[in-house]
Amino acid sequence: MNPVITALLVLLPLALIMGCAAYLAKRSAAGMPVKRTLALNLSCFLVVLLIAGCFAFAVSAEDAATTTAVMTAAEKAASNESMGLGLLAAALVTGLAGIGGGLAVAAGAPAAIAAASEDPKSFGKSLIFVALGESIALYGVVISILILNKLV
Template structure:
């Protein structure tokens, strides 16, 4: 069981690192495009369609991975916290508030991923 968890943890870390690199690439490409357009005059034309398409595709993948992995992580957290909260509540009803906090913390992981993906998508527009 421990090796299965460690393999899953390493996989999630690798995918999160790739997602962060993709997001940083989008932000760097956005800054590079802003510098390029600021430096050009009205008579010069710059073909940035390929740069824009590649940064758009990387940004969309980064947003999808941020939302998807955060949803998976939130689901894993709720899957382990909710049964424990139900069991604790069945033994002692005073633990309801404390156990509800732990379940809500697990669900907040998915909300953080959604916020990050919205931030990435707002930079792409």
């Protein structure tokens, strides 16, 4: 698969989800209920996952059309199926880790700010908890990159 297409499959959904999350964070700060914000963020993730899945299916169909006639039909089907499942796995890993990291930071950051405002010496300890929540999303991105490298 073309490396540009692979990069687009990873970066475009991430950019769309992060843009939606930033917009919803702004709306949540303006007074939007948390349940509605979470529902909108989840629906945005599912739409982006659907778009990425359709795009990945189109790309895998194009690759299947350009493969040589040496492969048997069963080998072609197994190759396309494993690539589609790998792309779906990478999208799910990134999205779910991003949602989990966002929930962790949403719970940890206000508590860290409150603790630091009461006792400035606790800033370092509270910063560790916020960084742990953010690392969940980074682990998801690393795993999805490993999955995509295995596919190519």
